[in-house]
Amino acid sequence: MAGVIKKFFVASLFMWVAPITILYGFNHQLFPGSTQLSSYSQTLLSGFLAVISFNMVIAFYICMAMKEPSDRHEPDPAFLAEAKSSISQSTPCESGDSSQAREKQE
Template identity: 60%
Template structure:
């Protein structure tokens, strides 16, 4: 399970680096049709906008993949939740005995 999530995160992270760089290189080396007709200033602006849009597309795709994950597959660790709740209670001013009482219950 964790390996699949790590793989998806790694792929999305690499795409967020590769896609904009590939787009900028394609614009700078006139690999896209019609780019040679643009003024240099316009070409810089268009290539930047398209690169930013490509990163946003990758982010939307990654969010879509995350939302497709089954929710019943992930169950929180009860020990972690207990310590987290005790930590929140302790920082809220209920005293230092909250974490100690959790340890006593175990």
């Protein structure tokens, strides 16, 4: 369980850090060639790359979650047996009781 939580926090951290780093880098001309772009083009490109980086982090996290082994997550056998027995028990029919109550009222 600790591994799953650790992966979640790391992915959440990268969901914030990657787009903000890209936006900061473009706004402060840290990336080569970004000074040659107009302000409008620079804003569009940095926003587009920030959104792409965010989606890549989500896709990576989904891939990691799908690789988790599913055989470890088995329900408790005692719980399953109790659930099956509670389903198989029949409940008393209330329709006969309600018809008798109507006859008494009349």
